[in-house]
Amino acid sequence: MWIESAILQDFRNYTQQRVDFSPHLNLILGDNGEGKTNLLEALFLLSTTRSHRTNQDKDLVRFGEQFYYVGCKVNKKNHTERIEVGYSLERRQKIAKLSGVPLARLSELIGVLNVVLFSPEDLELVKGSPGGRRRFLDIFLSQLRRGYVGELQQYNKVMAQRNDCLRLIQSRRFAEDVLCSWDEQYAKLAVSISNIRRQMMEDFAPQFQAFAQRISGRENLTVKYSESLAGMDEISLLRRLETLRPGEIVRGTTSLGPHRDDILFLIDGRQASLYASQGQQRTAVLALKLAELSYLQHATGEAPVLLLDDVFSELDEIRKEALVGVISGEVQSFVTGTRDTDLNLMQGTGNPMKRFVVEQGRVM
Ligand SMILES: Nc1ncnc2c1ncn2[C@@H]1O[C@H](COP(=O)(O)OP(=O)(O)OP(=O)(O)O)[C@@H](O)[C@H]1O
Ligand SMILES: [Mg+2]
CATH class of the missing domain: 3.40.50.300 (P-loop containing nucleotide triphosphate hydrolases)
Incomplete structure (x- = not known):
């Protein structure tokens, strides 16, 4: 186009x-x-x-x-x-x-x-905060799949309501069992978002690696989806939330879910956010953008x-x-x-x- x-x-x-x-x-x-x-x-x-x-x-x-x-x-x-x-x-x-x-x-x-945008701020993507990497993932996915944005918005809304509920329980204005009604919706959306992201990243990772190889043949640069839910399904997530509940009530925040996910860049198996040189970061970001472009092109035609x-x-x-x-x-x-x-x-x-x-x- x-x-x-x-x-x-x-x-x-x-x-x-x-x-x-x-x-x-x-x-x-x-x-x-x-x-x-x-x-x-x-x-x-x-x-x-x-x-x-x-x-x-x-x-x-x-x-x-x-x-x-x-x-x-x-x-x-x-x-x-x-x-x-x-x-x-x-x-x-x-x-x-x-x-x-x-x-x-x-x-x-x-x-x-x-569109695929590459600007100087993107050079921070590798070493910067996970939020920037999740944003990349979400923009990428929203261009790829109709409906993803809607689901993500729904997820964020339910999580915010769940967090409100946690705080109200903390201040004893709500009884603990109110949470259960949010948990089910939450678990469903959380697992769905994670699955979408995981599948896409599994597909995407080899393409990223190939571009990185082409730009700089010296090191082996790979990318991995680091998932908060680690393959949990709805039932195991609900069970996990139950054990986490006392801590979540104290903090008033949801501790497990796609809002905690990250993309890990690895250089010869080591975490790039800790060890990458300036040049390696540039290679990683450039490979990321070029692979995004090629992936979008093939997936959408x-x-x-x-x-x-x-x-x-x-x-x-x-x-x-x-x-x-x-x-x-x-x-x-x-x-x-x-x-x-x-x-x-x-x-x-x-x-x-x-x-x-x-x-x-x-x-x-
Ligand atoms: N809301 C606004 N209304 C009017 N001018 C604005 C507004 N927001 C930004 N600008 C002006 O736009 C200009 C910046 O434009 P832009 O960022 O596109 O520059 P640029 O050509 O990309 O420059 P550089 O080469 O430094 O990146 C500044 O002069 C700024 O004052
Ligand atoms: Mg400019």
């Missing part, structure tokens, strides 16, 4: 902008702070309904304005689709439309436009769009070449860079490309 065009209105530092893209390579050039990342952020939002930089839509509204609007036209294998997202500051409301039809839920948008924000300046020649290999293929890509970014490698891809220069929220 590829994005034919996009419109940004009062989004970040853009006032009113329309851009027509190339189905292949799009180079977005400009000095620092001119609006390159903002443009990719708009495309990411049209894919996932959220920004990759903030949880607050108010940050996205151009200073002094009341709402933002972003839209794009996506060209898919057999048809095109129009995606629109708008947010009103006053009403604190975000709405999405698909080819003109308002959606009852924002999450229905996910999976229409699939269409290549996702690749968004590369500022990563060229962060990678060495070998890793750059691995990226260029992908960009030369059928994938539509957006690559940002400043005047100083060495983009020579790109010129050799042979694919037609479009160059854009961004200046103070204007694309030229």
Whole structure:
């Protein structure tokens, strides 16, 4: 799939902008702070309904304005689709439309436009907190499977209610047996989410390993799903929750479930979060993104769009070449860079490309 065009209105530092893209390579050039990342952020939002930089839509509204609007036209294998997202500051409301039809839920948008984003913050993925890795997993899965987001939202809701209940028992406002009614729903959702994640990761791990091998043949880099439930079914989880109950009541939090999961990166069997060098972390993240792209492409039958924000300046020649290999293929890509970014490698891809220069929220 590829994005034919996009419109940004009062989004970040853009006032009113329309851009027509190339189905292949799009180079977005400009000095620092001119609006390159903002443009990719708009495309990411049209894919996932959220920004990759903030949880607050108010940050996205151009200073002094009341709402933002972003839209794009996506060209898919057999048809095109129009995606629109708008947010009103006053009403604190975000709405999405698909080819003109308002959606009852924002999450229905996910999976229409699939993107893989690689930005400098991702380089923290290996050594950073598990939350970032779970987020990666969830965005990946939500693009892969319709219904995953809904189930995850349900899980989070039930867990929050269960936690409220634990605190009320702690303060003796609830009797302990109230918890049982939450436990069953909770266990069902927890096991289901874990199963989905486990199956996907088992499938994904060999592809990750192969990409890592291609980028850096020196060490053996693998990835593993580290699962809080460790293969438990609903019945064994319920039993486990019973034994954990006194501790959970004291802490007021649920101690077992997919919200505690992690992705483990291993270098020759050792935990990368503890031992990886800068270069090894870069290899791991790059392999993760390239494998995600290839996996999405094969599973959905269409290549996702690749968004590369500022990563060229962060990678060495070998890793750059691995990226260029992908960009030369059928994938539509957006690559940002400043005047100083060495983009020579790109010129050799042979694919037609479009160059854009961004200046103070204007694309030229
Ligand atoms: N809500 C907003 N309203 C108006 N301007 C904003 C808003 N949010 C951010 N900006 C402005 O957008 C600019 C940053 O844009 P962006 O992050 O896209 O820069 P960039 O071109 O990617 O720069 P760099 O090369 O440093 O990464 C800043 O000047 C910032 O002040
Ligand atoms: Mg930027």
